[in-house]
Amino acid sequence: MANETQVMNSFNELSQELIPKAYLPAIENVAFKKKRSWFTNRIPRSNKDVNGLQVYLTFLTKLPWAWRSMSEFGYTPTGSKFDAEEQNAQLSCHAASAIVSLTEIVATASDGPARWKQIIQKQMEALSTTFPYYIRSQLWSSQNSKKAIGKAAGISGTTVTLDNAGLWNTEQEDRAKLFEPGMFVQVYRSDSKVGSPVEVTSVNKGSGTVTLASDPGVQDDDVFCVSDIAGMDVPYSDLMPGVLDVIDDDNTFQGIDRSSDGNEQFRAVVQDATGKTLNHELLTDFFHEVYDPEYAFTNWKIIRKYWQDNMEAQTRFQPGADPMTDGYNAIQVGKTKLVEDEDCDSDKIIVPDFDNMRIADRGSFESMFDEGWRQVPQRPILQYPVVYWALLLARDCRYMGRMENISLD
Numbered sequence: 001m002a003n004e005t006q007v008m009n010s011f012n013e014l015s016q017e018l019i020p021k022a023y024l025p026a027i028e029n030v031a032f033k034k035k036r037s038w039f040t041n042r043i044p045r046s047n048k049d050v051n052g053l054q055v056y057l058t059f060l061t062k063l064p065w066a067w068r069s070m071s072e073f074g075y076t077p078t079g080s081k082f083d084a085e086e087q088n089a090q091l092s093c094h095a096a097s098a099i100v101s102l103t104e105i106v107a108t109a110s111d112g113p114a115r116w117k118q119i120i121q122k123q124m125e126a127l128s129t130t131f132p133y134y135i136r137s138q139l140w141s142s143q144n145s146k147k148a149i150g151k152a153a154g155i156s157g158t159t160v161t162l163d164n165a166g167l168w169n170t171e172q173e174d175r176a177k178l179f180e181p182g183m184f185v186q187v188y189r190s191d192s193k194v195g196s197p198v199e200v201t202s203v204n205k206g207s208g209t210v211t212l213a214s215d216p217g218v219q220d221d222d223v224f225c226v227s228d229i230a231g232m233d234v235p236y237s238d239l240m241p242g243v244l245d246v247i248d249d250d251n252t253f254q255g256i257d258r259s260s261d262g263n264e265q266f267r268a269v270v271q272d273a274t275g276k277t278l279n280h281e282l283l284t285d286f287f288h289e290v291y292d293p294e295y296a297f298t299n300w301k302i303i304r305k306y307w308q309d310n311m312e313a314q315t316r317f318q319p320g321a322d323p324m325t326d327g328y329n330a331i332q333v334g335k336t337k338l339v340e341d342e343d344c345d346s347d348k349i350i351v352p353d354f355d356n357m358r359i360a361d362r363g364s365f366e367s368m369f370d371e372g373w374r375q376v377p378q379r380p381i382l383q384y385p386v387v388y389w390a391l392l393l394a395r396d397c398r399y400m401g402r403m404e405n406i407s408l409d
Contacts, residue, residue, distance in 0.1 A: 019372075046361075149185070151163055194218065196231050
């Protein structure tokens with residue numbers, strides 16, 4: 001009968017053929033195809049200019065101008081030199097582990113590879129199911145707030161009421177949208193951890209509350225970061241900017257202070273809609289500022305509000321239609337199609353520029369250190385750590401924009 005070491009070696013050999021070739025590429029692809037996520041699906045992903053764990057960007061800051069008129073007796077033009085600046089940034093690392101029972105692997109060794117393939121498939125499917133929610137938390141949280149997905153306003157028992165102090169999620173129904181049942185979070189108070197990681201058992205997105213498996217000592221203004229069950233080291237990386245870190249006009253992005261003169265290339269169009277009416281004039285003026293994009297995206301409630309206030313009364317039903325349609329899947333405003341995305345806050349309209357933004361990555365998921373399965377010290381558990389290196393970046397932000405504080409009243 002094979003001993004544990006021989007069984008582990010056999011299990012690893014099978015995994016080396018299956019996991020890197022069949023499962024790890026699929027996990028990355030499924031992460032950007034989450035249902036009802038319009039924006040995430042369309043962000044370009046590329047390993048262009050990625051060298052090792054760094055990504056390099058070159059910006060032309062001065063064009064080699066040479067054009068002028070010339071008579072038939074004149075001199076040929078003399079071109080000026082171009083000027084450029086280069087940036088490089090560290091890719092952000094995102095890691096997880098698949099976990100199996102060593103006892104189960106040993107016990108099923110006699111069943112052959114078919115049984116082990118079922119065990120591997122179950123674990124890889126678990127990573128595939130949870131990774132899209134993790135990616136959403138990274139894209140819609142700010143690198144300037146520990147990538148926090150929520151902030152506590154108070155706690156009653158194990159139910160935490162969230163607020164929006166210092167975060168992007170202004171409306172009550174947006175404050176818990178990045179939480180999912182079964183997710184583990186680490187509570188932070190300033191730069192210090194509060195207790196151990198704790199499981200989120202239920203989420204009420206309408207009321208902006210989450211229920212935890214236990215209270216690690218949550219207080220007002222504590223923040224929640226996505227974590228694993230161990231909570232070792234720091235469970236977040238502030239290297240990864242979020243969507244609204246990119247589409248902004250006065251923060252520091254990619255090492256550039258956007259509020260300074262001369263940095264217009266990196267400054268997105270940001271408009272405050274406080275006290276303004278959501279109508280054709282407001283939106284067309286905004287879209288004109290961002291060069292009349294083909295698409296913009298927003299929360300479904302804003303589309304419904306625009307439909308009700310500006311279009312519904314103009315709609316006429318035609319007898320005999322099968323079926324009659326009452327609604328929309330997008331709204332055409334001027335030259336721009338406004339589409340719904342469940343990830344977008346319910347008081348914002350976002351205009352991306354996919355020609356000038358992308359996720360730089362190294363390709364598919366990788367096995368950490370190419371170690372395959374390894375035993376957790378002093379525990380009868382095997383783990384397969386995987387890593388994904390990526391960074392959301394932009395070259396030119398002038399064609400991007402966001403309108404915020406849109407009222408639905």
